[in-house]
Amino acid sequence: MKKQVVILGGGPSGLSAAWELSNLGFNVTIIEKESQVGGLCRTITYQDIHTQQDFRFDLGGHRFISRNKNLIQSIVDLMGDELLCLERKSAIRLHGKTYRYPLSFRDIATKMSPGLSLRAMVDYLKITLFPGRNSQASRSFESWVLQRFGRTLYEIFFEGYTKKVWGIHPNVLSADWAVQRIPVLAFRDIIRELTGGRKRKHEAYAKQFYYPKRGIGQIFEQIAGEIQQNGTIIHLNAKAREVFIENHVIKGLSFLKGGHQETIDCDYLISTIPLPELASMVAPNSRFKVMKGSGLRFRAVRFLNILIDQPMISQNTWTYVPEERFIMTRIQEPKLRSPDNAPPGKTSLMLEIPCNYMDATWCVDDKTLFERVIKDLSALGIHVGPHVMDYFSTYARHGYPVYHLGYREQVEGLLQQIAPCKNLITTGRQGLFRYIFMDQAMLMGRHAARRIIAGKLDETQSEEIGLENELFEGEVASL
Numbered sequence: 001m002k003k004q005v006v007i008l009g010g011g012p013s014g015l016s017a018a019w020e021l022s023n024l025g026f027n028v029t030i031i032e033k034e035s036q037v038g039g040l041c042r043t044i045t046y047q048d049i050h051t052q053q054d055f056r057f058d059l060g061g062h063r064f065i066s067r068n069k070n071l072i073q074s075i076v077d078l079m080g081d082e083l084l085c086l087e088r089k090s091a092i093r094l095h096g097k098t099y100r101y102p103l104s105f106r107d108i109a110t111k112m113s114p115g116l117s118l119r120a121m122v123d124y125l126k127i128t129l130f131p132g133r134n135s136q137a138s139r140s141f142e143s144w145v146l147q148r149f150g151r152t153l154y155e156i157f158f159e160g161y162t163k164k165v166w167g168i169h170p171n172v173l174s175a176d177w178a179v180q181r182i183p184v185l186a187f188r189d190i191i192r193e194l195t196g197g198r199k200r201k202h203e204a205y206a207k208q209f210y211y212p213k214r215g216i217g218q219i220f221e222q223i224a225g226e227i228q229q230n231g232t233i234i235h236l237n238a239k240a241r242e243v244f245i246e247n248h249v250i251k252g253l254s255f256l257k258g259g260h261q262e263t264i265d266c267d268y269l270i271s272t273i274p275l276p277e278l279a280s281m282v283a284p285n286s287r288f289k290v291m292k293g294s295g296l297r298f299r300a301v302r303f304l305n306i307l308i309d310q311p312m313i314s315q316n317t318w319t320y321v322p323e324e325r326f327i328m329t330r331i332q333e334p335k336l337r338s339p340d341n342a343p344p345g346k347t348s349l350m351l352e353i354p355c356n357y358m359d360a361t362w363c364v365d366d367k368t369l370f371e372r373v374i375k376d377l378s379a380l381g382i383h384v385g386p387h388v389m390d391y392f393s394t395y396a397r398h399g400y401p402v403y404h405l406g407y408r409e410q411v412e413g414l415l416q417q418i419a420p421c422k423n424l425i426t427t428g429r430q431g432l433f434r435y436i437f438m439d440q441a442m443l444m445g446r447h448a449a450r451r452i453i454a455g456k457l458d459e460t461q462s463e464e465i466g467l468e469n470e471l472f473e474g475e476v477a478s479l
């Protein structure tokens with residue numbers, strides 16, 4: 001008889017595991033606490049009450065890129081004509097000026113005041129020509145950036161933005177995040193550009209990306225359809241509650257659905273829910289439980305979605321807003337990803353506002369937040385006030401795993417707590433506490449499924465995906 005696999009979480013990693021397993025005839029059940037699949041990659045459809053027209057909003061600006069050709073091919077095959085291939089256009093709005101992203105030195109030199117750009121250049125040259133003076137290991141984000149870009153560029157482009165995104169000072173944020181996310185070569189190009197040399201590595205940026213016509217969540221709705229045809233059961237609005245363990249083997253679990261408790265047996269459990277939550281179910285007396293101020297923390301994100309009666313606002317798919325006086329970190333115009341994200345002649349904006357779960361920003365009512373946002377947008381030169389049709393918020397409680405100094409030891413501690421369970425795999429962005437993209441989450445899900453298929457559960461929990469010591473942006477999207 002085929003084995004019964006229960007998967008906690010119907011995001012990219014959970015669905016990808018189910019796809020792999022159900023294709024081979026395993027009995028798969030997914031337990032998902034939200035009302036739709038996709039996790040952080042779900043798309044919310046919002047109907048304008050006056051016109052009954054649909055607007056679509058992702059939870060933050062999502063795009064699909066990957067270096068894994070096999071994965072790209074499977075998504076291209078799955079989506080067919082529903083998948084668009086788009087050109088990336090990003091900008092940074094800072095002190096009243098718009099800079100291109102990735103940063104161009106010539107842009108900086110021509111737009112910043114001469115005094116400031118000279119200071120930035122001198123700082124940069126100092127750390128580039130005499131790296132030995134500051135050569136202590138870059139453990140923190142701050143020291144990593146200072147050692148590569150100098151103080152002036154750090155203070156202008158990184159310090160405020162990083163504080164806003166993470167809610168902690170860059171000197172207590174681990175350098176791990178910088179290693180994978182900051183394009184150092186872009187800054188070296190500055191020198192080449194200014195001395196008239198040829199640009200080098202910019203070409204390696206993922207300029208193109210894939211995006212489905214009906215929002216990023218369409219990929220995951222489509223996968224859900226495939227796996228249901230294979231017999232997979234998906235319980236929505238179902239929250240995992242308790243696991244039943246006998247002799248280090250998980251025999252089953254309970255979950256709450258529609259106010260009722262249900263139970264299910266399993267031969268294997270794949271979990272993609274936040275690692276601290278899983279650990280507290282598997283090892284309820286764990287000393288590594290999330291503790292205020294000292295344990296693993298997730299940064300939440302609140303999204304303010306604004307419906308606008310205008311055909312278009314901007315040319316940029318992403319606009320970064322580093323200054324701390326503005327509440328948002330990024331502004332997105334969903335229609336620039338797919339024209340189907342807003343009705344003809346109309347558009348929308350989606351603002352990413354990092355916060356902590358249940359803090360003042362998370363809890364404030366929509367009207368107060370909207371008024372604040374409209375003021376910020378005006379100060380940034382985006383005057384949409386008179387054209388707003390409606391607005392509403394969406395929320396991601398587990399938006400970003402916070403890589404504070406020491407987080408790795410905490411993750412290892414939790415993995416050790418759950419390690420004795422022989423038939424349990426924890427994976428994905430939340431399950432391994434890794435700042436990864438959706439393609440990496442999908443590959444992790446596939447990897448988890450293959451361990452079950454091959455009967456190799458004794459392999460290490462923390463496979464290498466998402467721990468690469470390189471910039472992920474440098475990967476190309478095309479086949």
Ligand SMILES: Cc1cc2nc3c(=O)[nH]c(=O)nc-3n(C[C@H](O)[C@H](O)[C@H](O)COP(=O)(O)OP(=O)(O)OC[C@H]3O[C@@H](n4cnc5c(N)ncnc54)[C@H](O)[C@@H]3O)c2cc1C
Nearest residue numbers: 009011012013033039040060062063240428429437438441
């Ligand atoms: C603002 C933002 C922008 C992003 N942009 C991009 C991008 O452009 N490109 C890209 O590739 N990636 C992007 N990402 C990352 C991408 O969203 C994630 O890598 C991906 O969603 C991770 O998939 P996952 O399945 O591992 O986790 P998740 O998507 O978080 O899925 C976990 C699932 O578990 C469910 N769950 C949690 N607890 C329980 C419980 N107790 N019981 C049942 N279910 C539970 C959740 O509801 C969720 O559906 C972005 C992320 C954010 C926050």
